[in-house]
Structures are given as structure tokens and as C-alpha cells.
Amino acid sequence: MTYQKLLTLSAVCAVLAGCATASKDVPTAYISPMQYQAYECSQLSAESTRLLQRVNQLGGRLDEAAANDKAIATAGGLLFWPALFALGGTKQQEAEYGRLKGEYDAVQQAAVQKKCEGIVPVKPAISSEIKN
Numbered sequence: 001m002t003y004q005k006l007l008t009l010s011a012v013c014a015v016l017a018g019c020a021t022a023s024k025d026v027p028t029a030y031i032s033p034m035q036y037q038a039y040e041c042s043q044l045s046a047e048s049t050r051l052l053q054r055v056n057q058l059g060g061r062l063d064e065a066a067a068n069d070k071a072i073a074t075a076g077g078l079l080f081w082p083a084l085f086a087l088g089g090t091k092q093q094e095a096e097y098g099r100l101k102g103e104y105d106a107v108q109q110a111a112v113q114k115k116c117e118g119i120v121p122v123k124p125a126i127s128s129e130i131k132n
Helices: 003-016 041-078 081-086 091-113
Strands: none
């Protein structure tokens, strides 16, 4: 392999490492259910619904960004390499997504501890990590 090909391959790999992460690949942050200890079952239900909506919304954005980055990387690698510098930029959203998934888990654990009727853990459409 020539030096130029090796350099090009290294640059492409470095840029692809900055791509957005799909929601299914974002790790869940641990959040203690103790912060929801004072909540009543109705409050836990409302919080669970709010978190689930936000997780699904943000997860959709992350999946869209990951798909866009993949398309840009393909087109950039084949046609126009400067486009590769437009990849990534969702690290804050990924961190928020992991935190929200952790909060959702904590609310569900608090609901189970309080034996709340009607609060059934619902798996978000985009993640199988929420329900443990």
C-alpha cells in the first residue's frame, strides 16, 4: 500500500470515528431510584410518560443523525472528501439520551418498589436497554 493510500485510509477512519451514534448503541447512565422516593404513584406515572416521550424523540434524532452521517461518509469518501468534516456533533445529545434512559429505569424501579398499579415498564420503540 502506498503512503498516500495509507494516509487517506487513516483520515477516513479518523473522521468516521466522529460519526453520530445510533440510539441503540448509546449506553444507559445509572440513575438512582432514590431520587424518586418521595413521588406518589401518579407522579411516577406522569414522569415515566414524560421521560418515555423525550427518550423516543431524542432517540429518533440520534438515529437520523447516524443515518445522515453514514450517507455523508459514503458520498464523501467516494465523491467529495471535504464533506467528511460535516460528520458528528451529537455527543451532548448522546449524553442526554443515556441520562434520560437511566432516569426512565430509575422511575420504573421506584414504581416497582412502591408497588404502583398500572405503571408497567414500556420499552421505547428505539431501545431495548430501557427494560431490564
